[in-house]
Amino acid sequence: MKNIRNVAPGVSAAPETDASTRQLVARSILEHGPSTAAELAERLGLTAAAVRRHLDVLLEHGLLDAREQRIYGARGRGRPAKVFALTDKGRADFYSAYDDLAIQALTYLAETGGPDAVSQFAQSRIAAVEDRYGEILAAAGPEVTPAQALAQALSDDGYVASTRPSALGEQLCQHHCPVAHVAERFPQLCEVETETFSRLLGVHVQRLATIAHGDGVCTTHIPHHPQHHADPEVVQLTPKERPYS
Template sequence: MKNADADSSTRQRVASSILEYGPSTAAALAERLDLTAAAIRRHLDVLTEQGQIEAREQRVYGHRGRGRPAKVFVLTDAGRQEFYAAYDELAISALDYLREHAGPDAVAAFAEARIAETEQRYARILAQSGPDVTPAEALAAALSDDGYVAASRPAGTGEQLCQHHCPVAHVAERFPELCEAETRAFARLLGVHVQRLATIAHGDGVCTTHIPKATTETATERSHS
């Protein structure tokens, strides 16, 4: 029984690591969790059989080098369900009702109103961030505090803002207006035109937003002005 409990706990750590860091190779998971290659493969096999994770080819944005893409493991909808809030069905029903009785424009207006208060709060956080922190880094930290497990990383033509968890992913799958409103808010906060490359709601392993390099310095100046 103890071994079974330990295995279950380790598999939970594996799933949590994929949630936090996004699509991950077996080697990366083994290193992060201090497991042997054989042990990580065993836990990945069990999680795959349970339908909690699935293997995919690693997505590459920009130029792809030679060789086969690495295999990465991502959470399935069933796997993410372990981390989802219980109000998803209620929210979907409410938005379905709103769309049916007030039209699709009402859903878009709701999405904008929902993000407005958060945007104001994030704007204050960006304005208070230190000069050694980019706006994308400050935004990622704010998003993480709200449960989105976000991080920013350099990209060849700028930065990428990655959200490894979306508390409203199931709702956004039905109502993309939520993602669209969030993307517009990011653009306003960063003072640049951003581009959504992937979303969890559309089946990707992580929500990825591209922030152009040419204007990141201008955004930094704006956030500290």
Template sequence: MKTAPTSAARPRIPAGAPGVGGTALVERDASTREQVAGSILTHGPSTAAALAERLGLTAAAIRRHLDVLEDQGLVESREQRVYGPRGRGRPAKVFALTDAGRAKFYTAYDELAITALSFLQRTAGSAAVEEFAAERLTGIEARYAQAVTAAGPEVSPVQALAAALTAEGYAASTQPAGAGEQLCQHHCPVAHVAERFPELCEAETAAFSRVLGVHVQRLATIAHGDGVCTTHVPQSRPSTGPVLHDSTTDERSDS
């Protein structure tokens, strides 16, 4: 009489194999990894524990998805920067999007914007592009200035600006830098367009100077291939408040 094959003799069906519920699993995993990458995009470099808490998943599940994203070249890991006294033990590992990972979130609208600005530059000159870049920020700058003005005394103007930038989709944070602060933007919705038209970065830097009432310096930009847009803000003068747009005070900064 024939006996049933033992479990060791039974053929193994790979997880994710189509036809046995694997297709749905593959799609679900891909969707979860997109959420993981999206959370990093929104909140900046994150630990596995922070991602697990945000997405309601276990740390083990998050690490599994992060491993795949790393293998795909979409995410990279590094030690978390610690400012001030460092506790015992090694700093936690954080995960950040690579340029390839960030590119996954860009759309065909970038090409449309580049085409439109290229046409504007050809037909009306570079000055028209600069004027467009400044005009684009008019309403946004007013919201930034309002956020800085409304911030309580426990929040620095740079922190208030970072919160306003995050609300606009720039995933911004701050960190101390000598006598001042650094404003870090982990995402730039217009990075691909700004790569071709740096006037967008220059107009934004000038807007930050007006809002904060101090001359700021752009140190790095995603558009130029850096991982984060970084702006150095010197110690704010107490008597200086947000300065609303005035075309007579515009100044172009290095970017």
């Protein structure tokens, strides 16, 4: 991952070990999406008490927010566990420092050339990436799906991507978006990226959620088989497959 400092923003570096552990907690949430304290403890090999201590500090500094975990079906005894998600401030440490400059440049481009100029810029920007990703997918072995090969290529470029099975195909999850703040203002960037995924994978993909729109993860549905655009497949998600909000 590029442009990640050793200490989470707004958190004191003393003691250094605590700051490093808090950074690991924040990064784990970035990579895996909103998480409970128990899930974080298991992933990081820490006690639940230690994780909660670090979560309290991150919450105090406005780097996380907490919400009740969504429960589908019958609810057991007791209150639902809390899920912790990165706030915009918490994500800021993982974003490029050039967001403001990029927004200003695209704003000027839109004002002088119109909205289509931004789309044309996005297509030009992604053209070289599409060629490179196409070569990676073509060279992938039979042990991985095209979506998994694409996820690895995206991860190598800093998007912290993964896949998970879906009833109707796979979900491509991007846990980090280096241009999320820019894409919030200019959704053409997300639209062009989605079109590129469709061309690379040879299927009509469907974007279900984006970090730029406030979701925890950018999630794209990839069907098992090519779809006919005249009669598109309706994606029905089970509760476990629904993207984090």
